[in-house]
Amino acid sequence: MQRIRQICVIGGSGFVGSAIVHKLSVAGYDVKVLTRRRESSKHLILLPNVQxxxxxxxxxxxxxxHLHGQDAVINLVGILHETSQARFDKLHAELPARLADICCKQGVKRLLHMSALQASANAKSAYLRSKAAGEAAVLARAREVDVTVFRPSVIFGRGDQFLNLFANVVKILPVIAVAKPHARFQPIWVEDVAHVFVASLENISTYGRSMDLGGPQVYTLQQLIEFVAFLLGKKRRIVPLNDKLSYYQAYVMEKLPVKLMTRDNLFSMEVDSVCAAPVKELFGNSTTALEAVAPEYLVGDTPRGAYDRFRSLAGRTFGRR
Known part of the structure; x- marks a missing residue:
């Protein structure tokens, strides 16, 4: 098998993409990052072997x-909320289909594609249906190009739009109404996701496969918000909403200029974002616990504050299997 050297990353300037590009650079690959605005990717420009x-x-x-002459392509393009310019079908289904077709025509032999845990053609959520369509499109070309699909649960880490969103809410609101409080997630650290992508590149056992990715612990949405409030030292009243009130909250919030939640997000949470079997290790690396990483980037006031939070976590349990 020909060694992979040249890798093109689409969606490489975002939260997950930046972590993957950094690991690719450290591993010695020549990386080309395609971006709409080069200005938004300044943090990648100085990395060795990155264009x-x-x-x-x-x-x-x-x-x-841009794909001509590349050995591999990594597609990380994705959105959580639709706009008039950015639609789920266009980005999650049509783009992967076009990418797979171009890879075949240009002789690109390896394609890694980011999907989502619980993506399904029968899902109530348009987000999950579009992700399933993208999976199907790339796997349909598995005879012509070596494809691997990754299906992560929610991804956390410095700069995420997950725990940081909760942190902003906790800092502002004394009372927090939680839609779908019992929705379950298996958060995975962004560095673990990046490790899996890079380790899979030349691992033939991953060819033609879809891989579910999750961290070592399962949490409800309410537990995650309680955890963030605890880390920040904020005493907040958390009010769990029933299904009807959850729907009304999502309906109102999706009308706001800045979308924190939509009804489609609510539909996504009706299906637990949990792997069928607990994930303890990914290609030689043990998956990293949320409690080991989150205090470092959520508690930013003083080193002493972060240290105190780490110590107090030892006697607390937030997640459940």
Whole structure:
């Protein structure tokens, strides 16, 4: 098998993409990051072996030109909320299908694709249906290109839009109404996700597979918010909402200029974002507990504050299997 050297990453300037690109650079791969605005990828430009290039990924001619001569492509493009310019179907289904087609035409032999845990063609959520369509599109070309699909639960880490969102809410509101409080998640650290992507590149056992990714512990949404409030030292009243009130809250919130939640997010949470079997180890690395990482980036006031939170966590239990 020909050694992989040249890798093109689409969606590489975001939260997960930045972690993956950094690990690829450290591993010695030559990385080309395609981005809409080079200015937004300044943090990647100085990395060794990394080239950041502006490209309209919806222009097949431009995309084909950049994929020519690449050994592998990693697709990380995804959104949580739709807008008039960014639609689930266009980004999660049509783009992967086009990418797989271009890879075949350009002779790219390896394609890694980011999907989502519980993606399903029969899902109530348009987000999960579009993710399932993207999976199906790339796996349909598995005879022509070596494809691996990754299906993570929610991803946490410095700069995430998950625990940091909860932290902002906890800091502002004395009372927090929680929609779908019993929705279950298996959060996975962004560095563990990046490790799996890089370790899978030349691992033939991953070819043609979909891989569910989750951390070592399962939490309810309410437990996660309680955990963040505890880390921040904030005493907050948390009010769990029933299904009807959860729907009304999501309906109102999706009308706001900044979308914190939509009804489609609510539909996604009706299916537990949990792996069928607990994930203890991923390609030689033990998965990292939320409690081991979150205090470092959520408690930012003083080193002493973070240390105190770490110590107090030893006697607390937030998650459950």
């Amino acid at each position: 950041v290039v502006e490209c309209d990924i919806f222009n097949d001619t431009a995309l084909s030109g």
